[in-house]
Amino acid sequence: MKYIKFLVLGILFGLVMAKAEIISWYRIYEMFNFDSFHMYGIIGSAVILGSIGVQVLKRQNIKSKYGEELHLSEKSMSIPRYLFGGIIFGLGWALVGACPGPMFVLIGYGYLPILVVLLGALLGTFIYGIVRNRLPH
């Protein structure tokens, strides 16, 4: 039962990704061509609301439903890791027009070739797990 809430949130997330056309390859291409405000509006408004909300949560020292500290991501500082990793991610994101969230939503949407993309993403993750000790972090 405790997983139902995550299922519902996932469905909501999938609906937003699909209905705001975030899962469309064209919207990502358009974004990297600076031809439409749509994607910038989505990410921008989410981050503005998100950062205001997170500041409030921190100031008020609000805990999770279970009384624990919130899982706010604190990332340790590095430049090569985020820059190189980010660039590699961006190359793939623009080519297949899907980041990890939309990949799953597109499966539900019935685009079977996305399964090859997902297989590639699993392979890429796997390769990282093997070579990560040899990469600058």
Added chain:
Amino acid sequence: MIEILSNPWPWYVAGPMIAMVMFALLYFGESFGMSSNLRTMCSALGGGKVSDFFKFDVKNQRWNLVFVLGSIIGGFIAYRFLTPETAIVVSDATTESLTNLGFKDVGASYLPSEIFGASSMSSPFGLAILLIGGALVGFGARYAGGCTSGHAISGLSNLQLPSLIAVIGFFIGGLTMVHLLMPIIF
């Protein structure tokens, strides 16, 4: 109501809803990040035998796999019940640059048939594009420690400088692909 939901949802609805999903996950003691599911799946598939990176208790990530299942269902509901019109309106400038690349029927459906059409699965070139593109996303997300949800939404909302560096990286990579590499590939 169904009619309104069936139209494309504007950015000012989608952005706040994504923020809401992020806050709901925080409230339930978790955090918003999709690419970590790829690591969990590698672990569930036995990746721990090859690398310590995949040796962890998958049970703690079960909630996120359920979230993934939900997102697949959400995509299915959107497709089956809320999308009478599968074409999307693409800006003129984008249509023009894609036409110059040799893309046809721009915006006829969510994904271009040049990359995701039936022929993509049967030609080595088509398969390679899908597989390599996916691999770059998977590798890059793990190297950078997050993807669009983990860095661009969760990380930037928490004003994390590393996330800003990662997002700048996303754009350097994306712009390079769209403006320099795609004219060579297609």
